[in-house]
Amino acid sequence: MTEVLAGGASNYGKVLRVGETVRRPLRPHSPAVHRLLRHLEDVGFVGAPRFLGVVDGHEVLTFVDGEVLLPPLPSWAFDSSLLASVARLVRAFHDACASFPVLADDGWDQRTPARWSGSVLCHGDLVRSNVVLRDRRPVALIDFDLVAPASRVWEIACALRHWVPLRGEGPEGAAAAPFVTGERLRAFCDAYGLPAAERPDVLDAVLDAEDLQLRLLRQWVAAGHEEYRRIWEAGAPDRIAARVHWVTEHRALLLAAMT
Ligand SMILES: Nc1ncnc2c1ncn2[C@@H]1O[C@H](COP(=O)(O)OP(=O)(O)OP(=O)(O)O)[C@@H](O)[C@H]1O
Numbered sequence: 001m002t003e004v005l006a007g008g009a010s011n012y013g014k015v016l017r018v019g020e021t022v023r024r025p026l027r028p029h030s031p032a033v034h035r036l037l038r039h040l041e042d043v044g045f046v047g048a049p050r051f052l053g054v055v056d057g058h059e060v061l062t063f064v065d066g067e068v069l070l071p072p073l074p075s076w077a078f079d080s081s082l083l084a085s086v087a088r089l090v091r092a093f094h095d096a097c098a099s100f101p102v103l104a105d106d107g108w109d110q111r112t113p114a115r116w117s118g119s120v121l122c123h124g125d126l127v128r129s130n131v132v133l134r135d136r137r138p139v140a141l142i143d144f145d146l147v148a149p150a151s152r153v154w155e156i157a158c159a160l161r162h163w164v165p166l167r168g169e170g171p172e173g174a175a176a177a178p179f180v181t182g183e184r185l186r187a188f189c190d191a192y193g194l195p196a197a198e199r200p201d202v203l204d205a206v207l208d209a210e211d212l213q214l215r216l217l218r219q220w221v222a223a224g225h226e227e228y229r230r231i232w233e234a235g236a237p238d239r240i241a242a243r244v245h246w247v248t249e250h251r252a253l254l255l256a257a258m259t
């Protein structure tokens with residue numbers, strides 16, 4: 001049985017399920033990602049697919065049974081318990097990576113802004129479609145193409161944009177009060193265990209992440225990537241602008257709730 005898996009954008013139409021395995025196109029730094037996946041297996045971290053080998057220019061990974069959240073979101077996508085369990089999985093991933101030997105020539109993705117550089121090996125792409133859920137709980141992170149050393153604040157900010165989320169939206173399209181969003185930011189930081197001293201930086205990192213996303217989208221569209229063109233035309237720049245506006249407008253309240 002071979003099936004094209006939906007959910008992603010960068011490898012749109014190119015991620016295949018073959019039986020109980022997944023095949024994804026290789027990237028220049030895939031060998032480093034494969035070393036990392038082997039490391040995660042060795043240290044007993046179960047929240048990632050296993051690396052099985054390389055076939056025809058593709059990495060072969062275990063298929064993780066479950067689902068990813070795609071729009072339209074069910075109301076339980078906004079449960080605080082889901083948010084907290086995603087934060088705990090991200091923390092467990094960072095902790096499991098701490099003993100991984102990063103090498104000078106690993107060639108990790110380079111897109112992290114210099115301000116948010118650091119030594120925590122980060123997933124780098126914690127969108128909803130890169131977290132597999134089972135029974136409404138996250139069981140695995142997938143898609144390690146953007147792994148890179150960075151600061152944990154950067155990783156958390158990138159995850160918060162999608163998982164809180166940060167445009168003042170709530171279940172079933174209703175608006176969420178800034179107070180509620182502030183509580184959700186805090187819940188994520190608490191469950192992750194982000195020290196209070198680092199929390200004031202999180203919203204700056206969110207705004208930098210929005211800026212980066214807009215610039216990258218523009219580049220990909222200009223380079224002729226069809227799926228990103230569709231995402232662009234479906235209003236991605238407006239959604240980014242709305243998040244920037246909303247976070248900037250409610251910044252003081254959000255910060256107070258988080259710290
Ligand atoms: N190992 C796996 N186990 C289960 N499902 C998977 C696995 N890998 C990928 N998928 C499914 O396939 C979808 C697309 O895969 P993937 O995230 O690798 O694509 P992508 O185009 O590289 O994504 P992105 O746009 O985030 O870079 C995921 O959202 C998920 O539904």
Ligand SMILES: [Mg+2]
Binds near residue numbers: 130142
């Ligand atoms: Mg993906």
